[in-house]
Structures are given as C-alpha cells and as structure tokens.
Amino acid sequence: MFAYVVRRVLATIPVMGLVALFVFSLLYLAPGDPAAVIAGDQATPQDVERIRASLGLDRPYLVRFGEWFFRILQGDLGLSIFTNLPVTTMIAQRIEPTLSLMILTLILAISIAVPMGVIAAWKQGTLIDRAVMGFAVLGFSVPVFVVGYVLAYIFALELDWLPVQGYTPFARGFVPWLQNLILPAIALGGVYIALIARITRATMLEVLQQDYIRTARAKGANQSSILFLHALKNAAVPIVTVIGIGIALLIGGAVVTESVFAIPGLGRLTVDAILRRDYPVIQGVVLLFSFVYVLVNLAIDLAYTLFDPRIRY
Amino acid sequence: MERRTFLAATGATLLSAPALSQGAAARTLKFVPQANLANFDPIWGTQYVVRNAAAAVWDTLYGIDDQLVPQPQMVEGETMSADGLVWDFRLRPGLLFHDGAPVLAKDVVASITRWMPRDPMGQMISAIQDELVAVDDRHFRWKLKRPYPKLKYALGKTATPCCFIMPERIAAGTGSTTMITEYVGSGPMTFERGEWVPGAKAVFKKFDRYVPREGTASWMAGPKRILVDRLEWVVMPDPATAAAALQNGEVDWWESPISDLIPLMRRNRNVAVDIADPLGNIGSFRMNHLHPPFNNKKVRQAVLTALSQEDYMRALVGDDTNLWSVLGGYFTPGTSGYTEAGGEALKAKNLARGRQLLAESGYANEPVICLVAQDQPLTKAMGDVTADLLRRLGMNVDFVATDWGTVGQRRAMRNPPGQGGWSMFHTWHAGADTVNPAAYNALRANGEQAWFGWPSIPAVEAGVTEWFDAPNEDAEKIAMDKINREAVENVVYAPTGFFKSYQAWRRNVTGIQKGPLPFFWGVAKS
Numbered sequence: 001m002f003a004y005v006v007r008r009v010l011a012t013i014p015v016m017g018l019v020a021l022f023v024f025s026l027l028y029l030a031p032g033d034p035a036a037v038i039a040g041d042q043a044t045p046q047d048v049e050r051i052r053a054s055l056g057l058d059r060p061y062l063v064r065f066g067e068w069f070f071r072i073l074q075g076d077l078g079l080s081i082f083t084n085l086p087v088t089t090m091i092a093q094r095i096e097p098t099l100s101l102m103i104l105t106l107i108l109a110i111s112i113a114v115p116m117g118v119i120a121a122w123k124q125g126t127l128i129d130r131a132v133m134g135f136a137v138l139g140f141s142v143p144v145f146v147v148g149y150v151l152a153y154i155f156a157l158e159l160d161w162l163p164v165q166g167y168t169p170f171a172r173g174f175v176p177w178l179q180n181l182i183l184p185a186i187a188l189g190g191v192y193i194a195l196i197a198r199i200t201r202a203t204m205l206e207v208l209q210q211d212y213i214r215t216a217r218a219k220g221a222n223q224s225s226i227l228f229l230h231a232l233k234n235a236a237v238p239i240v241t242v243i244g245i246g247i248a249l250l251i252g253g254a255v256v257t258e259s260v261f262a263i264p265g266l267g268r269l270t271v272d273a274i275l276r277r278d279y280p281v282i283q284g285v286v287l288l289f290s291f292v293y294v295l296v297n298l299a300i301d302l303a304y305t306l307f308d309p310r311i312r313y
Numbered sequence: 314m315e316r317r318t319f320l321a322a323t324g325a326t327l328l329s330a331p332a333l334s335q336g337a338a339a340r341t342l343k344f345v346p347q348a349n350l351a352n353f354d355p356i357w358g359t360q361y362v363v364r365n366a367a368a369a370v371w372d373t374l375y376g377i378d379d380q381l382v383p384q385p386q387m388v389e390g391e392t393m394s395a396d397g398l399v400w401d402f403r404l405r406p407g408l409l410f411h412d413g414a415p416v417l418a419k420d421v422v423a424s425i426t427r428w429m430p431r432d433p434m435g436q437m438i439s440a441i442q443d444e445l446v447a448v449d450d451r452h453f454r455w456k457l458k459r460p461y462p463k464l465k466y467a468l469g470k471t472a473t474p475c476c477f478i479m480p481e482r483i484a485a486g487t488g489s490t491t492m493i494t495e496y497v498g499s500g501p502m503t504f505e506r507g508e509w510v511p512g513a514k515a516v517f518k519k520f521d522r523y524v525p526r527e528g529t530a531s532w533m534a535g536p537k538r539i540l541v542d543r544l545e546w547v548v549m550p551d552p553a554t555a556a557a558a559l560q561n562g563e564v565d566w567w568e569s570p571i572s573d574l575i576p577l578m579r580r581n582r583n584v585a586v587d588i589a590d591p592l593g594n595i596g597s598f599r600m601n602h603l604h605p606p607f608n609n610k611k612v613r614q615a616v617l618t619a620l621s622q623e624d625y626m627r628a629l630v631g632d633d634t635n636l637w638s639v640l641g642g643y644f645t646p647g648t649s650g651y652t653e654a655g656g657e658a659l660k661a662k663n664l665a666r667g668r669q670l671l672a673e674s675g676y677a678n679e680p681v682i683c684l685v686a687q688d689q690p691l692t693k694a695m696g697d698v699t700a701d702l703l704r705r706l707g708m709n710v711d712f713v714a715t716d717w718g719t720v721g722q723r724r725a726m727r728n729p730p731g732q733g734g735w736s737m738f739h740t741w742h743a744g745a746d747t748v749n750p751a752a753y754n755a756l757r758a759n760g761e762q763a764w765f766g767w768p769s770i771p772a773v774e775a776g777v778t779e780w781f782d783a784p785n786e787d788a789e790k791i792a793m794d795k796i797n798r799e800a801v802e803n804v805v806y807a808p809t810g811f812f813k814s815y816q817a818w819r820r821n822v823t824g825i826q827k828g829p830l831p832f833f834w835g836v837a838k839s
Contacts, residue, residue, distance in 0.1 A: 036721030038358050044754060044764055045725050047359075047431070054490040082351040082358075083511045084492045093510050152557055164557040165549065262549045262558070264513030271550075272349060272512045275688060277718045 005302070012294045019290040020072060020283070024065050027279050033057075034081045034277040055081055068283070077287075078280035080273075087284035090269060097167040098265035100177065101257065102250050104185040109192040110243065116193070117200025117239075118227055121208060132197060139194025144253050148187040148260035155183060165262035180263075188257040192246050199242045203235035210234070236307035244300035251289055340542040342822070342838055344831070345555045347569040349548045350515045353504065356431050357492045359473035361743065365568075365830045366546065368533065369517055370411075370498035371477030374402070374421065375469025376533030379828065381648065381748055383469035384534035386526065387416065387478060387499070389451075397460030398443075404451040407524040410480050411503045418447035420499075423484035425468075428476045431489045434467040434751055435476070437781070463751060463781060471533060471745050471829050472752030501525070501537040501834055502544060515546040517833075530835045532826065537834035540824070544833055559584060559817060565838060566818040568831055571690065572630045578817045588635075589816035590829050592645050592744030596625055596695060596809030597755060600737050602768040604729045606681060606708070607736055611674030613804035617658050619667025619706050622810035628694040630812050637812040642797045643756055645744040646811050650789065655798030659808060667706055678709045682730045684738040686717040695739040695809055711736075724765045738765075744811070745829030749789070750777045750796060758805050766806065772799040 035052035036043075052058050071078055077087035120132035156164040162183055168176040207213065208231055216230050255267035266285055273281035304311045348362040355367035376386040385391075389405035408416035422445055429435035443456035455464070468476045478499045487493045496504040501523040508516040525536035547564055549555040556574045558564045560581050569589065570578060578586050598620065600607035607613055626637035638646060641653030641660055653659075681703055685696030696712070703710045713735075715723075720738050728734040746752045757777065760769035776796035783789040818825055824835040 031715070031722055032718035033722030033725070034718075036725060037718055038352070038360075043359060044433075044762070046762070048721075048725055050490050051357075054488075080511070084352065084494060085511065090511065094513075149553060152554070156561055157557055160561070163563055164561050165554050165563060166547070166558075259551050260554055262513075262547070262551065262554050264510050268550065269512055272351070275716065275718060276351060278351075 001302075001305070005298070008298050008301070012291065012298075015294055016287065016291060020069060020287060021065075023283050023286045024068060027277075027282060028061055028064075030277075032277040034279065037276050038082065068280075072287075077284035080281050081278050082276055087280050090281060091266065091284060091288060094264060094266045094269045096169060097263045098254055098258070098267060100167075100170060100181055101184055101188065101254055101263065101265060102247070104178075104181050105189045105192065105250060106243075106247075108185050109189040109196060109246075112189075113193040113196035114200050114232070114239065117197040118204055118232060120197065120201040121204035122223075122227055124205060129201075132201070136194040136198045139190040139197075142190065144187055144190065144256045145260050147190050148184065148257060151183045151187055152261070167263045167265070180261075184257045184261040184263060187260070188250065188253045191253065192249060195246055195249070196239065196242055200235065200239050203238045204231055207231045207235045233307060237304055240300055240303050240307065244296055247296050248293060251293075340838070341545060342541045342543070342566065342833070342836060343545045343547055343564040344833075345549050345558070345564050345567040346546050346831075349512050349550075350509075350546060351511050352492060353496055353509075353515075354493045355477055356428055356474050356489055359431070361473060361830070364471075364473045364475055366504075366515060366517075367477055368475070368500070368830060369502040369544070369833050370496065370500050370504045371479060372408075372498075372500040372537070373469055373476055373533060374478065375465050376535070377466075377469050377471050378531040378534040379826075380531075383465040384531075386469065386534060387421075391465070397462070398457050400455040400457075400464060401448075402453050402455070404453075405524075405526070406451070408499065409522050409524070411498045411520055412480070413522070414480065415450070416478060416499050417450045417481070418453040420481045420484070421453055421478055422447050423481040424478045425476060427479075427484045427487070427489050428474060431474050432467070432476070433754060433757075434463065434470070437461070438464065438467060461781075462784060466751060469533065470752055472743075501539045513548050515548075517544040517546075518542065525834075530826075530832070532828045532832060539834055540837040541833075559819065562819060565822050566816070566825065566831075566836075568816055570815055570817045572633065572636065572815065575633070575815055575817075578815075583820055584817055585820050586815050586817045587825075588813050588827055590744065590813065591647065591827050592748065592829055593811055593813035594741045594744055595640065595643070595645070595747050595811055596622075596629065596691070596741050597739060598695070598699060598737060598807035598809050599724075599740060599755070599766050600804070600806060601730075601735055601766050603727055603766075604734060604736070605679045606674075606676050609674050609676070610803060611670050612676055613807070614658065615667045615670035615674060615676075615706060616703070617801070617804050617807045618661045618670060619664045620702060620807055620809070621662045622659070622808070623662070624702070625695055625698050625809035626812055628698050629691055629810070630814070636814070637810055640808045640811050643747065643753075643800050643805070643808060644793060644797065645748045648748050649786070650749050650793045652790070652794050652797045654794035655801045658801055664705060671706055671708070676708070680709045680711040680730060680736070682711045682713060682734070682736040684713050684715060684720045684723055684735050686720045686739075687714050688716045691741055692717070692720075692739045698809075699737070699739065727767070739809070741812075743829060749793065750780045756796065756800060756805055758800075758803070768803070768805050770799060770803045770805065773803065773805060 035048050039048045039051050079086055080090055116132050120129045123129050152164050155162045162179050166180055168180050170177045213230060216226050255271055258265040258267040270285045346362055350362055350366050352358045355363050372387050374388045375383040378384050387404055387408055389403045391400055391402045393400050410416060429439045438461055441458045443458050445455050447453045480497050483493055483495050496506055501520055502517040503520050505516040505518060519539040519542050525538050528535045530536050552571045552574060555567050559567050575586055578584050600613055602608055622639040630636045639660055641656035644651045683699060686692040700710050700712050723735055724738050726734050730736050742755050754764045757763050758768040758770035758773040760767055773796055776792050780789055780792035783792055821839045823837050826832045
C-alpha cells in the first residue's frame with residue numbers, strides 16, 4: 001500500500017509537467033494581450049508596445065517557457081503581470097474562501113444526498129422516490145447562478161437573515177463564517193446533491209436485489225441496519241467515485257458561485273486573470289487545481305480499500 | 314480545565330461575530346468601484362479605476378474644478394515670464410508624504426519627469442522643454458523652447474495619466490514602464506497595501522497629517538477633507554449582487570450601476586440614485602483607415618450618414634432619455650467648447666443616402682471585420698446594432714464575437730483584415746477626455762502616431778495645433794470648430810451618441826459629487 005501511494009505521488013510529477021507545458025502553450029497561442037489591458041483603452045499603440053516590451057512578452061516562446069519552467073521547479077510561480085505580487089501570495093490570499101466553500105458544500109451535499117438516494121431506493125416507485133428524483137432533475141436543470149440569486153433574494157433581501165455577499169474568515173468566528181457561506185454552499189451544492197442522490201439510488205437499487213440482503217432480511221435484521229450497514233457499504237464504491245469526480249464539478253461551479261456572492265476566492269481570481277490575460281496567475285491556479293484533482297483521485301482510490309477489503313494495491 | 318468550561322469557552326470563540334460598533338461602521342465607507350483595482354501605479358497603468366483610487370492617495374500640482382478650470386492644488390502659486398517660456402512654481406507649505414517626509418521641489422521634478430513620457434500632453438511638453446529644475450525646496454522652474462499655454466491644464470487634468478506627485482526615490486528610481494512597488498502618497502488617504510486583495514478589496518485610511526487647502530472642494534480642486542476614517546473598496550463583478558448588497562446596507566456607494574437595475578434602486582427608500590458624471594461618455598464606431606473598405610472616405614461617410622445614434626443609445630442605456638442625447642459634434646455636449654460646426658451628417662440618419670454613398674464609393678463587397686467584445690455590455694450592445702446597420706447598408710459583415718482582451722490585442726494589428734487585421738471595433742470615450750483636444754487621443758489624425766485606426770487627416774491635425782497654441786478662449790473655439798468640421802467631413806470615427814450613467818448610494822451618505830471620477834473628500838456617513 002505504502003509503495004503504491006509513493007508511486008502514485010511520484011506519478012503526479014510528470015502529469016504536472018505535462019499540464020504545465022499544455023497550459024503555457026495554450027496561453028501562448030490564445031489571442032489577447034495583457035499589455036493592451038494594462039495600457040487602458042485610451043493608450044496609443046506605441047504605449048502598448050512599450051509595455052509589452054517591458055513585460056518581456058515580445059520574447060520567443062521557448063525563452064519564456066524555459067524561464068517559467070525553471071522557476072516552477074524552484075517552487076516559484078512568478079509575479080502577476082498586473083499586481084506585481086507573487087502568484088503564491090495571491091493564491092494564499094484566496095485559498096481559504098474557496099476551500100471553505102468547497103468543504104461546506106461537500107459536507108452539506110453528502111449529508112443530504114446520500115440519505116436521499118438511500119430512501120428513494122428503499123421507497124422505490126413511491127411518492128417519496130418521485131419527489132427525490134424530481135429534486136434531482138431540478139438540481140441538474142437550474143443553473144447555479146439562478147439558485148444563488150433566488151436564495152439571496154429570499155434570505156438576504158426579503159428576510160434579512162443572511163448577508164448577500166462577501167466572506168468572513170473562519171478565524172473571526174464560526175457563525176459569521178457560516179452566515180457568509182451557507183447560501184453559496186446551498187447554491188453550489190444543488191447539482192452535486194442531485195448527482196450523488198441519483199447515483200446512490202441507482203446503486204442501492206442494484207445492491208438491494210442481492211442475495212445477501214435477502215439473507216439479512218431473513219435473519220431478521222431491521223430496516224435501517226439493512227440499508228445503512230449491509231447495502232450502503234456495498235454501494236459505497238461507485239458513490240465515492242462520483243463524489244471524487246464531482247469535485248471537478250465543484251471547482252467549476254465555484255467560479256460562478258464566487259462571482260454571484262462576491263466571495264474573494266480562487267474561482268474569481270481565475271476568471272479575472274483569464275479576462276486580463278494575467279498569464280502567471282492563470283498558470284499558477286491551473287497547476288494548483290490540477291494538483292488538487294490528482295490528489296483527490298489518489299484519495300478516492302485509497303478510500304476504495306476501506307469500503308471493499310477485496311481491493312488491494 | 315473542566316469539560317463544561319472548555320465547551321463554553323470554545324462555543325464563545327466559535328460563535329463570536331466581529332461586531333463593529335455603530336460608530337466604527339459610520340467611520341468606514343464601503344464603495345463598489347466600476348472595476349477591479351488590479352494594479353496601483355497610475356503612471357504605469359492608465360485604467361480609469363487606477364486613476365480613481367490614485368486620486369485619493371496622491372495629490373496633484375493643479376486640480377481641475379467643475380468648471381474645467383485648473384486651480385492650484387499642491388502649488389501655492391506660479392509666475393510666467395512675459396514671453397511664456399519660463400514658468401516658476403512655488404509649493405504650498407506643510408505638504409507631506411505618507412512616510413512623514415516633506416514634499417520637495419525635487420520630488421515634483423522627478424514625478425513630472427516620470428509622467429511626461431506616458432502622457433500625450435506630457436510628450437508635447439517634453440518635446441519643447443529646455444529644462445525642468447528644482448531651484449530650492451519649494452520652488453521649481455520649467456523653461457520651454459516655445460510657449461505652451463495649456464501647461465497648468467496638463468498638470469491638473471483628470472484624463473489618464475494624471476500628474477500625481479510621488480517621492481523622488483520612487484519616481485526617479487522607477488521608469489515609466491516599470492510598476493512602482495512602494496505606495497507612498499501625497500494625498501489625503503493612505504493605501505493599505507497589507508489589506509489589498511486584488512480582485513476583491515482595497516483599503517484606504519485617512520491621512521491625518523494631510524493639510525487641505527482653504528475654500529470649497531470642487532472635483533480635483535480645493536480642500537480634500539476626508540470625513541471617514543476608512544474607505545473600503547469592495548470589488549463586485551456581478552451587478553445584481555452589488556445591487557442587492559447596496560439595498561441590504563452591506564455597501565454604501567456603488568459607482569456604476571447598470572441602467573437595467575436603476576428602477577429597482579429607485580424603489581428602495583434607503584437608496585439615492587443620480588447621474589454620476591455630467592460629462593458622460595461618447596460612444597465610438599472606430600474604423601480602420603489603413604485598409605478597405607474604410608480607407609475609402611466615401612464608405613466612412615456612408616456609415617456616418619446611415620447611422621442612427623438613437624438606435625445605439627436605446628440599445629445601450631434604454632429608453633431613459635435623461636441618460637442620452639444625439640451628438641452633432643465630437644466634443645462633450647454641455648461644455649463651452651462643444652460645437653456642431655459641419656455636424657449635419659452626424660444627425661442625418663439617412664439609410665437611403667448611405668446606400669447611395671456606398672454605391673458611389675465603389676465598395677467591392679470586401680468583408681467588414683467587426684471586433685465586438687462580448688464581455689463588455691456597452692460594446693456588445695453597440696456591436697449588435699452595427700451588424701444590423703451594416704447589413705442593411707449592403708455590406709458584407711464578418712462579426713467577430715470575442716472578449717475585450719482579444720479586441721485590445723487585435724486592434725493594434727495593422728495587417729489587412731484578411732491577415733489578422735480588422736475593419737472596425739466599438740469603444741467609448743469619457744466625456745472628461747473629450748472636452749477639448751488636450752487628451753482626446755481618439756480624435757487625433759496624425760497617421761502612424763494616431764490612435765487605433767490610424768487616420769491621417771492633416772486638416773484635423775492643423776486644427777489641433779491651432780487649439781494648443783490658442784492664446785484665448787475665442788481662438789480655442791475657432792480651432793475646435795475647424796477640428797469638428799474636418800473630423801465629420803473625413804470621418805475620423807463615427808460617434809454613436811452621448812450617454813451618461815448613474816451612481817447610487819445609501820441615503821445616510823452625504824457629500825457625493827457628480828464628476829468624472831468618484832471624489833472621496835467631503836463624503837460623510839451617518
């Protein structure tokens with residue numbers, strides 16, 4: 001197992017290298033010019049040219065890539081073209097809100113979606129099952145920003161219970177932290193809840209047909225122990241897989257959610273950087289997201305062994 | 314520690330909200346700016362949002378007032394020699410930088426020297442400069458090779474880049490194309506670098522040792538008295554969120570609400586709405602004069618004649634006619650220099666005549682590559698109207714829907730349209746910049762040196778030169794008439810109308826001025 005983990009962690013190095021090359025090349029080929037954005041709309045072409053030269057954007061691809069990659073190997077993501085701040089500092093400023101949002105969304109989604117899916121499978125064909133599946137369809141269909149606006153309208157503007165926007169660091173207290181994040185987490189979690197609930201239901205339906213479930217019933221096991229101990233544990237592998245895949249969904253959704261609720265997180269940093277063509281920031285954030293995704297996949301692979309002892313690495 | 318004590322302590326810590334007292338809240342002004350403050354060097358980056366923040370942190374030698382007249386600001390007074398070649402300036406006493414050092418003439422000389430290469434007026438002055446020296450701590454002298462009557466205007470204008478005064482060690486130690494990394498201001502507020510989260514938040518604090526002028530504040534002139542302790546810029550990319558935050562009292566002042574949300578703001582009795590800047594903006598249909606079809610004057614005239622400014626304005630800002638008007642000239646309406654000399658074609662709105670001019674031009678169905686930024690609501694709306702207009706005129710439209718970053722890059726390309734170039738794009742010009750030719754880059758027609766599109770129209774340039782040399786207002790007026798007439802005749806660009814925008818604030822905030830930028834002095838919160 002240990003050797004497997006080490007192998008997987010080492011395998012992330014070439015993956016990250018490829019991601020770095022891909023991201024750098026893509027940005028090099030993409031249209032757009034940070035010098036033009038910096039110079040402002042009223043700048044003359046000469047101004048733009050001067051700024052481009054001062055940023056070193058007029059140098060050949062290989063020189064720029066070589067310099068950047070060498071810095072990356074030293075753990076230096078470079079300086080933002082626009083703010084002149086280290087990319088690592090900018091990421092550090094933004095990581096807590098995004099991490100908080102994702103963790104809260106994950107907790108909310110899993111704690112709501114898994115019981116929903118289990119109950120829908122147990123009550124297959126009933127009104128409860130249809131209601132759960134209806135909610136799942138709704139969760140998939142309604143865009144995150146629409147849910148966000150509706151929640152903000154009801155709970156912030158009409159009821160005045162929660163703030164519309166912003167983020168309060170966890171260090172300033174759990175309640176203010178939660179007040180700022182609960183609406184974004186619900187908005188972002190909608191799709192995720194729908195996805196996990198559907199997969200849980202489908203997997204549970206399959207498991208509930210198995211012989212060992214009939215055996216458990218014959219032994220007189222009560223319903224909750226059948227559902228949550230015998231069936232859910234055996235249905236866990238596909239559910240955990242979906243939870244892992246869904247983290248990519250969360251990263252994408254965080255971009256929209258952070259914009260709607262004005263949360264100063266990595267999603268907004270990414271969008272701002274893309275719109276301005278702040279290449280070092282885009283490259284830094286994409287590398288970070290790729291790294292996180294690789295690690296999440298590793299964690300999920302390891303989690304399989306907890307739910308299914310037959311799986312060995 | 315006992316279990317209950319531990320739980321109580323933990324609970325208290327977790328549940329503690331950062332309660333600001335009412336007094337503290339009243340001393341903090343929360344402002345939603347038009348855009349993200351992505352950098353903070355007003356000479357290196359000339360975006361309006363940087364200028365707006367910089368105006369609170371750095372002072373200027375002169376300040377334009379609401380009559381568009383430069384008034385002494387850091388300067389106590391000046392003298393000009395009879396031949397107009399030697400200017401002597403004296404700084405007023407008590408000026409301090411935020412690090413406590415006094416503002417000296419050598420700081421001013423270094424700041425002007427860094428500003429000049431980045432500014433069109435600065436470049437003109439630089440070309441005729443004999444010397445710029447600090448005579449003593451409070452006195453600096455500027456010797457010119459020929460008179461430059463607009464010198465005070467250049468030092469006090471609001472058009473970017475403004476001539477902000479920084480310490481010599483920063484201004485002289487940093488080239489104008491390198492970003493400063495130390496933000497030591499000379500103005501009424503300090504910039505809190507440690508609290509700056511680009512894309513999310515910027516914080517400014519009142520500088521207690523700033524010495525305001527006497528008199529009444531008017532735009533960039535007069536006493537810059539800060540009446541709050543702390544100013545927080547809260548960046549909100551989503552207008553609906555900003556609207557909700559203002560209604561909910563989470564922010565105090567929103568610089569640029571979109572017109573769609575104005576009725577909603579008006580319905581809230583705690584929110585006030587008014588015009589932000591009486592000088593407004595001029596929409597622009599910018600053509601590429603280097604390549605077909607718009608290198609042909611008759612094609613440009615065909616577009617100008619057929620174009621309905623009303624169509625553009627309704628698409629841009631809606632049916633609220635307080636917000637827009639049709640232009641008969643290129644300068645800012647409502648100002649002393651505004652002229653409609655020769656401007657009949659701008660109001661023609663004659664599609665049939667436009668088609669006739671197009672037929673006479675020999676237009677050979679060349680594609681018209683329209684670069685339309687979809688991420689800017691204004692350019693997107695104008696682009697949609699343009700596509701329809703050009704098609705109705707009978708032109709072959711190649712509509713390139715893209716983002717502003719790409720337009721910014723591609724519009725700098727001088728290649729023919731088929732080889733990565735372009736035919737037209739949309740933008741808009743702040744009315745404060747289009748008041749006269751001083752900072753009106755888009756109206757210049759000096760070919761290679763001109764703004765994107767590179768028009769080459771010597772008659773327009775002759776008018777601009779006459780304006781800069783004009784000894785009085787009458788002579789300026791004659792020059793502006795000439796510029797307008799020639800600009801319309803040759804179609805430097807096609808104005809798509811004059812429009813204003815609103816600003817909105819909580820009613821417990823007072824002292825907000827209407828102007829080309831948000832002025833934070835004189836603004837109080839109860």
